Amino acid sequence: MTTAPAVEEATESAFLAAFDAAVAADSRIEPRDWMPDAYRATLVRQMAQHAHSEIIGMQPEANWITRAPSLRRKAILMAKVQDEAGHGLYLYSATETLGVGRDELLDKLHSGRQRYSSIFNYPTLTWADVGAIGWLVDGAAITNQVPLCRCSYGPYARAMIRICKEESFHQRQGYELLLTLSRGTAEQHAMAQDAVDRWWWPSLMMFGPPDEESGHSAQSMEWKIKRHSNDELRQRFVDICVPQAEILGLTLPDPDLRWNEERGSYDYGDIDWTEFQQVLRGNGPCNEQRISQRRQAHEDGAWVREAASAYAAKHEGGAR
């Protein structure tokens, strides 16, 4: 196949123009397309962080699998934690289309060079936390993720479509769990309220810093990696949650929460960004624990992965 001369002569600016045009036309960028280095780097950073969050996010919930108070709940929770492993894998797979191997990504996670969502640095202290994570944390994640189904990078958008489809049950099971507790015994109700009290603010922080302080936002919106601003999504989430909390019979721990007729939205109180920064810097309640567990699992499994590689090398071609 001879290469078209026009392509050989094409300068980087022509490629950039083609890229910009594709993004502007809401077309998708695919792995083998030319893309600006910064676009690639932003995607790798965001997708890796997203994948890591799914994997680390297994821990706070897996913490309750062995103690789930009914067999039905145990099955639901196992399936949910399994989905999270699956979602992590979809996202690692999508990230690998950008030319970064999973080993490299895991290595960066284990050494703290890539982040995961700070929300998973909070502990699950009671069974109700499983419900609060489903309702609030997954709810916030879904609010963030639905627009990503239209992200300009094809593999990321496709992974998100699959994930969002599978995740709708996650939020519902959490809500149902909390509702059961809220309408249960006085102790159960208190347990549910306590969980919501602890998870509400960290959930709001999941949308990231306020727009005026968000470093990556503007460029990401231009590239259509991101479709809505942090504050916009946060507001959307608050507006969805308030009526849901009423039906739950639980209160949200914010005295400043009230309907604003003019804006057609709920006003909410100030978020404690110092806490957010602290957790981000590694000083959250579980940062150390989460990473050590991940690292430990990886190290403990090394001999298993080596064994399978050795077996494959011995039986190449014949192991069917």
Place this chain on the structure above:
Amino acid sequence: MSPATDWPLWEVFVRSRRGLSHSHAGSLHAPDATMALRQARDLYTRRGEGVSIWVVPSSQITASSPDEKDPFFEPAADKPYRHPTFYEIPEGVRHL
């Protein structure tokens, strides 16, 4: 990091139901084809999404390069007669 633990990457294709062709679902890491198939089943058909799976080592896929897009695909774009809507058929003609 030991390279011995770095399992190769496989592309996974799933036939979602009889009558449809396999389509690309994603990728995964597996030490060999046998394990790749099983892991693909666990990962990509957790909700009964498939009746048949193919796995292919990613390194075995040869892809057309986007640079070649024009010579590769443009000739097809100017052959509208390959598409059934190209033909005008009088109303009332059935089974065509």
Place this chain on the structure above:
Amino acid sequence: MNRVPVTAAIALGDDALVLAQRLGEWAGHAPVLEEDVALANIALDLLGQARTLLSMAGDEDQHAYLREEREFRNVQLVEQPNGDFAHTIARQLYFATYQQLMYSELATAQSELEQGGLAALAAKAVKEVAYHRDHAVQWTLRLGDGTPESHERMQRALDALWRYTGELFQPMEGLPVDLPALREPWLAAIGEVVARATLTMPDGPDRTPWAAGAGRQGVHTESFGRMLAEMQHLHRAHPGASW
């Protein structure tokens, strides 16, 4: 007559429940993420079997959460701690091979039990456990014929769990399957895999005076009590509550 054989339903249900509980402990700790997904699949299948079986004998949660250690009828094999990945795989290989043989028989058993639902359960379960067995076989081959370290670990695991395998073939009241007769085909199936994996069949006793049929009579090993305590504590802390 279509009475469910309660003793058998509870024994088989306890096996599935306890193994699901053990496998659930792996969540987030597997050697590779793909294996987290695979082990969870197996655990979910087993939990499903357990729920069906225990429901045949009454309320599933009452059985799972409110019985004492001595009332559980599972074999001791399934309650053994996960150990390293090789121990988990050895436990899976022994147990899934047994389950596959047993459920194949049960699925075709012609008796009044069919009305009781055991045959329907077995027909579904036999497909699930065939997959569990395949998973265990694939890993036994890779660990056995992998590196010197994995070979040694796999051999050690097979040897360590061997003493709990004899119990699988004790006759069970109400189960229309000749369990002692399954021992030969089970030995042959395990022997074939072990040989292919370049491992050796354990040569110790497959039962000890303590373990022979003990689990089925409610006598368990020490770690089982702790496993139950963890599994049951929340449910028991709120008597009568709904979840």
